[in-house]
Amino acid sequence: MEQLGQLGVVGMAGVFMAGLGGLLALMLALANRKLFVYEDPRIEEVDGLLPKSNCGACGLAGCRDFAEKLVLGEVVAARCTVSSPAQIAAVAHYLGVEAGAVDKRVARLACAGGRHVAFLRAKYVGLSTCRAAAVVSGGGKECGWGCLGLGDCATVCLQGAITLDAHGLPVVDQEKCTACNDCVTACPKGLFALALVKDKLWVACKSRAEGDLAEAACEVACTACGKCVADAPPGLLTVRDNLVEIDIARIGEGKRAFIDRCATGAIVWYDDKGEPQRGAAAKKILRHDDLPLKAGV
Incomplete structure (x- = not known):
């Protein structure tokens, strides 16, 4: 009898648990029905047509977010600058819309101080990254704002758009650059920024040192x-903290003539090939060898 009683208790417990499980399943089913959010199946298809780089070049969180905006008609397919023309056309065809057009953006470097024109005050020896070098007294460059030339930007560029020239200065390939922003994030000196290709005027310097001191550290520094x-038109260019700055809202007013009297070539004009051009008054750079460590520093 005692065993039968125990079995009865176990049975009741089993029935109770089964009932509780059924009740919870019913509640979950009702909640799922109540809270269900419809998702357009086209989002999955469009997401599959995108490059899946999640680089943020479109200005959104990732390819999935971009796919959602595409389906809603809030962005155009051409805004994905990482996609090939064929991929953009495929997305537009699938959605039955125009591919659209956007002004191309590229990364630009605010420094022209390669090793042949910029002095070192110390030789850095250690982990060969800009971020590591920057921690050790700024990296050893006389100009505390200058490019350290160890290529963190080139390392993170998945498009292969950045290479280092013979003087350790990053060069951006305008055709390959997708404006993904990775180099902007990677540079510990904050020397990279994204700019519209059509906006040609650019200040290739970040030095805040005063005139002669800036030029003594780097021959191509802004003085x-x-x-x-x-x-330039009033307000387009201004001097703040010993450096010329461009009013981004008015940069479209820039003209090549504005760089002509710059003696150091710190303010440049980008040509159609994406190469910076210096003004007529800029001193010619004839040295090809690296400058030695600066004496007396």
Whole structure:
């Protein structure tokens, strides 16, 4: 009898648990029905047509987010600058919309101080990355704002758009660059920024050192002489903290003539091939060898 009683208790417990499980399953089913959010099946298809790089070049969180915006008609397919023309056309064809067009953006470097024109005050020896070098007294370059030339930007560029020239200065291939922003994030000196290809005017310097001190550290540094400011429309260029700055909202007003009187070539004009051109008054750079460590520093 005692055993039968125990079996009865176990049976009741089993029935209770089964009932509880059924009740919870019913509640979950009702909640699923109540909270269900419809997702357009086209999102999955469009996401599959995208490059899956999740680079953020489109300005959104990733390819999935971009696919959702595409299906809603809030962005155009051409905004994915990583996609090939064929991929963009395929997305547009699937959705039955125009591919659209966007102004191409590229990464640009605010430094022209390669090893042949910029002095070192110490030789850095250690982990061969800009981020590591920057931790050790700024990396050893006389100009504390200058490019360290160890190529963190080139390493993170999945498109292979950045290479280092013979003087350790990053060069951006305008055709390969997708404006993914990786180099902007990777540079410990904050020397990279994204710019529209159509906006040609650019200040290739970040030094805040005063005039002669800036040029003594780097022969192509901005000395804040103000000649370009005088030649440009009022407000387009200004000098702040010993450096010329461009009003981004008005950069479309830039003209090549504004760089002509810059003696160091710190303010440049990008040609159609994406190569920076210096003004007529800029001193010629004839040295090809690296500068030695600066004496007395």
